[in-house]
Amino acid sequence: MKRQLYLWHRWLGIGLCLFLALWCLSGMVMLYVGYPKLLPSEHLERLPPLAADCCVPLDTALAAVDGANPVGVRLTSVAGAPRYLIDRGEGPLLAVDAQSGRRIAGISAFEALESARAFAGNTAVGYRGLVQEDAWTFNHALDRDRPLHRVQTEDDQRRLLYVSSHTGAVVRDATAHERTWNWLGAWLHWLYPLRGGPLDGIWGTLLIYSGLLGAAMAALGMAVGLLRWRFRRPYRSGSRSPYAAGYQRWHHLTGLLFGVPLVIWAFSGAMSMEPWGLFKSRSALSPAALRGGELTAEAFPVETTALLRRFRQGGLEPRELEWRLLGGAGYVVATDATGASRILPMARGAQPLERLPAALLERAARAMNPTAEARIEWLDRYDFYYYSRAEPSLYSHLPRRLPALRVRFDDPAATWVHLDPHTGALIEQSDSRRRAVRWVFKLLHSWDWPPLLAKPLLRDALLMLFSLGALAVSLTGVVIGWRRLVRGKRRARRNPLPAAAEAEAEMK
Template sequence: MKRYLYLWHRWLGIVTCVFMALWFVSGMVMLYVGYPKLTPREHLAHLPALSAQGCCVSLGEALAVADPQPARIRLSSVAGQALYLFDYASGKALAVDATSGQRIAPTTRERALASAGQYDPHAPMTYRDAVQEDLWSHSRALDAHRPLHRVQLSDTDGTLLYISGQTGEVVRDASASERGWNLIGAWLHWLYPLRGIGLDGLWSNLVIYLSLAASVMALLGAVVGVMRWRFSRPYRSGSRSPYKGWARWHHVGGLLFGALAITWIFSGLMSMNPWRLFSSAQPLDTSAYQGGPLNAAAFPLSVPQALARFADQGFTARELEWRLIGGAGYVVGQDGAGRTRVLSMHDGQVLQRLPRAVLEQAAQAIGPAMQVQQLEAYDFYYYARAEQSMLGHLEKRLPVLRVRFDDPAQTWLHLDLYTGEVLGQLDQPRRASRWLFALLHSWDWLPLLTRRPLWDGWMIVLSLGGLVLSVSGVVMGWRRLRR
């Protein structure tokens, strides 16, 4: 039996240790440089203030030329024009000119350059091409905007912009520094080199089964390592390990860092939601929270009136969003710093935060609520991360409402008091993912996250230990194959 443990560990290690070494190196890069994305703050910072002069056709006119039943409606500036932007549950996006009321055609080269010019009016630029997908646009969030036009800016950051082929918006920016670090960061960590070479359909399963093989290999290694360590009396050499050279580094490194290596590889496997372990069989339907489809009747105030109300409060809006909460209409304004104000269509008041009772009443339409709690501080399930992390760009403001429902999946909703937005669903499978992925993989634990650089030191030391473990395994595997 011992022999089979050694053999399985050895040959699985020869296959997977190279990937483990790559994962540890790229993971350390990802602590500080994330995969390129356009964060909401970056998006707003590059928009001009909305002007009521010459704007706009009514929301009803814009809806008449758009497709029916949009999931989201915004007013923003694209390529120097005010546009109504419509997003749909099907994953489609389209735009309507807010001045003429005409539907915007798919983006042309000239419009892409104009959009890039709004993003940075001072930088020389070069139109590159239009692509469906490339190294820095492997993201399902961009599917509604494909094809993507690429425009290279000659600014100090060497920024590459991705322009929506449907609406003309800038939907992603990637600086030269981000692109360079990501070649040994997220792009490598997620094995994106396997995409774009005809393996896209197999990519997910390749990552899952490589991670599974590495998890088994590391677990077997931990068992073998303990078996080979002399706890009571040393070997004749005086050492408690029978190995020398790289093998000794591997043995001792495995005893020190093996358990953490196992948790990291296993939690990386969990990040892929293998075999849909974290997908609920009965997800909670939250459509009733809105209280009906978005339609013009719920928003009697025009765009100029809404902008004037915001301006009266000293608030300069760069983007507007129309939102229904429990059947009542609200217009959410955002400024260049990401701050928000809410204009109630009921009484025309501009609010910094929505009344808690409004959100509670809207949530009751979804189903029976077990408990409603207002969080004044972050906890294990609701917390903010650094912007470069995978979901760090998502706004996690306080206070926030947590509503627990008595549905089969025991779902929790987090409701943003500043905008009324449903920030996310946490049912039982997703809460399990919080433990098995986020906690074990990136140590999303508040006592560490709130005490940086303690968290940084913890992650780097453990990563270096895992790197020693995997590199020594690569060396021994190479020597074995050469024999």
């Protein structure tokens, strides 16, 4: 049995130690430089204020996309000009010129350049073609905007800007700094060199099984390391490790010290791909029930110019407006350049509010599942399941404001929802399976544990320490594996020794 453990660990290590070393190295980079994304704050600060007489009424915009059945409408600016973006719930957003009321059917290269130039502060830009995806746009967040116009800025940051071919909005920016470090970071960590080529179809499968086999390899190594450690009587060299010096000794010692985080990271990395449908949601709740009806112009009797005037009178300079339904009633949310927002009910004489009334939001939430018992909880601080992350994180673009409403439904899927009282938006919907991802990935892989998140310097120091240790385990394994292959070839030429006998000889 001991010999089998040794052989399995050896050959898995020869095949996977280099992968684990790259994962450790790239993970340390990702701790400080995340995959390129466009944060809400970056988007809002580049928008001009919406002029009081900027736009045609909402009903004119909806008439331009007759039959669209929208679930939400947003008024923003593209290339410095106001534009309605109409969300149908799935598929690309529909765009309407807010000044003329004309439907925009597609975005040309010239229009993409104008949008990018306005985003970049009127700096010089150059067109780099239309792409479906590339190294900085692999994730699914941009699926509704593909294909993407790619534009290069000529400023100091040398940004690559990606412009939606459906709306003309800039949906991602990747600075030269981000791109340079991401070749060593996310691009390696997620095995993106395998994307877009002949292995693209099995990329996810390779990532899953490489992680699982890496975890098995590290676990076997710890088992072998403990078996070979002399707890009572040292070896003749005086060491409790059979290796008195060299890479094997360092591999043995660092493996015992840092093997556990290596196992955990390899396993949780595989689970991040959510294999075999393990974490597929079973919840039957629909966001449509929260809205409580269809979004029509009749639900919003206040025209756009009057809306802008009311928000300005309330002390907010809107950069964007968003039309929403909640419990069948209409609300308009205004957001300024800092991300601050106000919400205006469509009831007669209503004034902009900082937050919706608690009773109203709770009633709308219960309507999502009226047959199940609902436990209401108002969050005024972050906890294990609701928290924010710093910019390098994969999830830093997702807003997590406080206070927030959590509703736990006593349904078969144990569904939870989080709602934002500032906007009435459904922030997140999860069931027991989706919350399991919080444990097997976000906790185990990213160490998203509230006490550590509250002390980011300590968290970073611990992550770096254990990453360096895991990197040492992997790199010494690479050297040992390479030497074993070279030595094996030499022995095979001289006098072949059966692998099992050779392993047994090395174990003595």
